[in-house]
Amino acid sequence: MITKTQYDELxxxxxxxxxxxxxxxxxxxxxxxxxxxxxxxxxxxxxxxxVPIYYSNQEVEKVGPIRSLRYYMIMFTSEYADAIILHEGQAGYDDAPWET
Known part of the structure; x- marks a missing residue:
């Protein structure tokens, strides 16, 4: 349970x-x-x-090993508004649904 103030901060x-x-x-x-x-x-x-999602602003000293992202992982993170996504590397796509 969180308070209204805590909710507003989140x-x-x-x-x-x-x-x-x-x-x-x-x-x-x-x-x-x-x-x-x-x-x-x-x-x-x-x-x-x-794909861990850190939302509560805890101090995390170390994360990893970091790897590349897949399209369906982006769909998962899109459920969390304005998520910042960190990844390393990529797979090649000929018909990617986004532009870089």
Missing amino acids: LTRHPVAITINNYPAARSQHGLTYADVVGEFLAEGGITRY
């Missing part, structure tokens, strides 16, 4: 989403326990990636 923040690798050789992950929400998504070849 509305002024931008959630931050980060793509984190879940490949066994890339473990251990850092910063997941500080996230307010964590989504897990299939990337390819049975490998998954986490």
